[in-house]
Amino acid sequence: MKYLILFIPVLFVLQASAQTTIKQDTAIEQMVNEVSAKNIEANIRKLVTFKTRHTLSDTTSKTAGSGAARNWIKAQMEEYAGASGGRMVVQFDTFTQPKGERIDKPVKLKNVLAILKGTDPNDTRVYIVSGHYDSRVTDVMNPNAVEPGANDDASGTAVSMELARVMATRRFPATIIFMSVVGEEQGLYGSTNVAKRAKAENWNVDAMLNNDIVGNTHGMETDLKDNRSVRVFSEGVPSVAAINAKQVAGLIALGGENDSPSRELARYVKETAERYVDQLDVKLIYRRDRYLRGGDHLPFLAQGFTAVRFTEMNEDFTRQHQDVRTENGINYGDLPDFVDFNYVQKVARMNLSVLANLALAPAEPENVGIVTSGLTNKTILKWDAPKTGKKPVAYYVLMRETISPYWEKKFYVTDTTATLSYSKDNYLFAVQSVDADGHESLPVFPKPIR
Numbered sequence: 123m124k125y126l127i128l129f130i131p132v133l134f135v136l137q138a139s140a141q142t143t144i145k146q147d148t149a150i151e152q153m154v155n156e157v158s159a160k161n162i163e164a165n166i167r168k169l170v171t172f173k174t175r176h177t178l179s180d181t182t183s184k185t186a187g188s189g190a191a192r193n194w195i196k197a198q199m200e201e202y203a204g205a206s207g208g209r210m211v212v213q214f215d216t217f218t219q220p221k222g223e224r225i226d227k228p229v230k231l232k233n234v235l236a237i238l239k240g241t242d243p244n245d246t247r248v249y250i251v252s253g254h255y256d257s258r259v260t261d262v263m264n265p266n267a268v269e270p271g272a273n274d275d276a277s278g279t280a281v282s283m284e285l286a287r288v289m290a291t292r293r294f295p296a297t298i299i300f301m302s303v304v305g306e307e308q309g310l311y312g313s314t315n316v317a318k319r320a321k322a323e324n325w326n327v328d329a330m331l332n333n334d335i336v337g338n339t340h341g342m343e344t345d346l347k348d349n350r351s352v353r354v355f356s357e358g359v360p361s362v363a364a365i366n367a368k369q370v371a372g373l374i375a376l377g378g379e380n381d382s383p384s385r386e387l388a389r390y391v392k393e394t395a396e397r398y399v400d401q402l403d404v405k406l407i408y409r410r411d412r413y414l415r416g417g418d419h420l421p422f423l424a425q426g427f428t429a430v431r432f433t434e435m436n437e438d439f440t441r442q443h444q445d446v447r448t449e450n451g452i453n454y455g456d457l458p459d460f461v462d463f464n465y466v467q468k469v470a471r472m473n474l475s476v477l478a479n480l481a482l483a484p485a486e487p488e489n490v491g492i493v494t495s496g497l498t499n500k501t502i503l504k505w506d507a508p509k510t511g512k513k514p515v516a517y518y519v520l521m522r523e524t525i526s527p528y529w530e531k532k533f534y535v536t537d538t539t540a541t542l543s544y545s546k547d548n549y550l551f552a553v554q555s556v557d558a559d560g561h562e563s564l565p566v567f568p569k570p571i572r
Contacts, residue, residue: 245511253278277337341436491571
C-alpha cells in the first residue's frame, strides 16, 4: 500500500499549497466566476420593493407583502430552471402554522424550493442551501410597516437564487436544493417544516448551508471594515445527542467534542472555499450560532442533519430589526444601499465551491473506525466503501494534533485500511472519499472498533 502524505502545517496557508498538491476543478472555477454581484444586487433590490415581507403580511397583493415576494422568487427560480433541461423543478412547500409565539392566528405559509435533481439514480445524497425571505422591524408583530430586510435576509435569499441560476445549467450526481424559507423571524417556522419533511420522507441530507445576514462589511461601534472575512457557525456536541447520553459519553471519551459532523463540514468549507475564492478568510466559530441567537440551520440539526450557518464578520445593529428612520443623525433600517454586493458575491462563491465539490464527490466512507484490539503506538484505521453513488478511487486519511482546529496532514490511501506511525493518543483522525478529479467527500470521524 502506498501513501502520499500532504503536509498542511496550518490551514491559513492551504490556499497556496493547494495549487501544487490538491486539484482545483476548472469547471467549478468557471461556475464560481459566473456568480454575479450585479445579479445579486438586482435580486436584493427587487425583494426590497415589496415593502414588507413579514410572515404575517398580505398574501393577496401582486406588488406588496410576503405573497408577492414568494411568487416572484418562485417565478425567478422557474426561469432559471428553464436552462436545466428538465432537471430542476420548482415548488412551494406549503403548510399551515398554528397560532403560537409570534403567530397571532393560524396562517398558511409557503417556502420556495428549487430542486436540481442528481443525475446518478444510485446517489441519494441531498445538499441544501438556504436563505429566509421574510423580514421584520422593531415590533416583530407589525406586518404592515416598511420592512426592507435587504441584509436580513434578502442577502441570503439572493445567494440561494444566484446559485440556482448558475448551477441549473450543470449536472451533478447528487441532488441540490436551493431554498428560500419563510417564518425565520417569527420562530424558524419555514425551515422547521422542511427539516421535519426531510426527516419524514427520508431525505439523505448530507449537508445544509444556511446564509443569514451575509451582506454587511462594517461593524457597528467597532468601526471595523472587513470585506474578506465570513463566519461559519457549527455545533460541537450534536443537538440530537441531548437525549442520547451514550452518544455524548462517546464523544467525551474520544476527545471528539470538536469533531461533530457539523464541525467537519465547517472545516471542509474553509479548506474548499479558500481554494476557490480569492481574498476570502473563512472564520470557524465554535458555536451553533451567535450568542443566544439562532437561525434556520437549527431545525436541521435537531433532526440529526449536518448543518452550518454563514454570517458576516461584523454586524451593524442599526440595520437589523429596525424601523426605517433617522434619529440623532443616525440612519436606521435594513436598506439596500448599506449592503456590500461584492461581499455577497464572495459569500455566494464560497457556497457554490462547497456545494459543487460535495455534489460531485463520492459519498463518505462508511463504518470508519480505529482498531483498539491491542495496545500500540501506531494507529490502524479501517472503513468500508460508500454504498451510494460512484465508488471512490482513493481516500484521504486526515490527521491533526488534538489542539489544532484544522487538519494538518493528509495521507492518500488506495485501500480501505491504513496503518500510521502516529499514536491515536496524541492525534485526531478522519477519513474522506476522493474521486479521480480530486473531489472530496465530507470527513468522517472514526469510532473505536475491535
